[in-house]
Amino acid sequence: MKAKKYRFLGIITTVLCLCLTWGQLRSQITQASEVNSINSRTEIASTWQYASFPVDNFQSYTSPFGYRISPTSGKKQFHRGIDMAAPMGSYIRNWWTGKVIGVSDHTACGTMVKIQSGRWKHVYCHMMGHIERNDNGIYLIDREGGIQIWQGQEIPVGAPIGRVGMTGRTTGPHLHWGLMYDNAYIDPAGVLKAMNKIKA
Structure with missing residues (x-):
């Protein structure tokens, strides 16, 4: 009888110890998760605060990211960036420090520059000027x-990389700005909103 009683007390003691240990462990896991979340938010905030708005004299967003009816063809198409209206000749600025990985002037994008910043790629279209080789x-x-921008050149954040024009397929002066992360297009408007929250 005593043996059963002691065994029962031993089981209860073990269960209580396990519950207390699990409670402490869960609390530590929660705290660690909260710290990681705070650190992540802090890192993002400290990162975005150095980004530059991509165009001077911004007037309005004229076309969002995603499916739309093309203003030139009238057909449904996926728009891989946002269109930002600004007066002709307004300076376009590099969003993020990076390396020029492409320049061209022979597509619907018109005179364009593509820059890589780590896992990000940013594309600027319909700029004034043209492409030359030597x-x-x-x-x-x-x-x-x-403006003279070389393919392979390192460009600091905020540096002028071109001016708003009407090259390529366009109905008015604007900057088409596209963003890719790990080679997938994302909505640049979301990035600009995050930048505004951090800088506000």
Whole structure:
């Protein structure tokens, strides 16, 4: 009888110890998770605060990211960026420090620059100027705006990389700005909202 009683007390004691240990462990896991979340938010905040809005003299968003009716063809198409209206000749600024991985002037995008910043790629379309080549490589030139951007060049955040124009397929002066993360297009408006919250 005593043996059963002691065994029962032993089981209860073990269960209580396990419950207390699990409670402490769960509390530590929760605290660690909260710390990681705070650290993550802090890192994101400290990162976005250095990004630059991509165009001077911004007036309005004229076309969002996603499916839309094309203003030039009238057909449904996926728009891989946002269109930002600004007066002709307004300077376009590099959103994030990175390397120029492409320049061209022979597509619907018009005169464009593509920049890579780590896992991000950002595309700027319908700029003034054109593409030239020489023995040193390929570059975008906008002589009137004082812009010369070489493929392979490192560009600091906020630096002028071109001016708002109407090259390519467009119905008015604007910047088409596209963003990719790990080679997948994302909505740039979400990034701009996050930037505004951090800088507010």
